[in-house]
Amino acid sequence: MSGFVVAQTDVTGLGEINQTRLQKTRTGMTILGSWALGNMLISPVLASRSNGVEKHFHQMNAYWNIVNFGIAAIGYFNTLNQDVSSLSLAASVSEQQLIEKVLLFNTGLDLAYVVGGFYMIERSRRNGHQSERLKGFGRSIVLQGAFLFAFDLLFYLKMHQHGSQVMNLLTNVRLTPNSVGVSFMF
Secondary structure: OOOHHHHHHHHHHHHHHHHHHHHHHHHHHHHHHHHHHHHHHHHHHHHHHHHHHHHHHHHHOOOHHHHEEEEEEEHHHHHHOHHOOOOOOOOHHHHHHHHHHHHHHHHHHHHHHHHHHHHHHHHOOOOOOOHHHHHHHHHHHHHHHHHHHHHHHHHHHHHHHHHHHHHHHOEEEOOOOOOOOEEEOO
């Protein structure tokens, strides 16, 4: 059985595929964290120099990206603690599918954010005393949701493309009632 494990990790490159997935995740979290950090640093300065709708727009950008930065930091640091060298093929497929599902779910949430932002902008037209806040916050949420939609969709596409390497490994696995076999083409 140990020969199978060695063949699985050495010959098929499963460890390298998993390592690449972690690196892509780190890169994605770095991009998200950079966007968030930039918004957190610039938006309070811009908010202090503006009034009305623009002030609320910049305030919401800062608030929104505190959460984005937290998500990016947790995601990044979680990849640093993972030891993918011992992941089985089944665990590798599971990890790959999990990140793809999370990213697809997030794209749906991102669209909901955009719709919610447009709703706030529409509400601002009917709400006199809160109209500037609603409009500024709504514009910010549309912007942040649109960025996150593009980010999550592109990240999903990149990870899905990478996932095809993991799925290709499954084409080499043969199951019979009495055994499991792996074939390799040279």
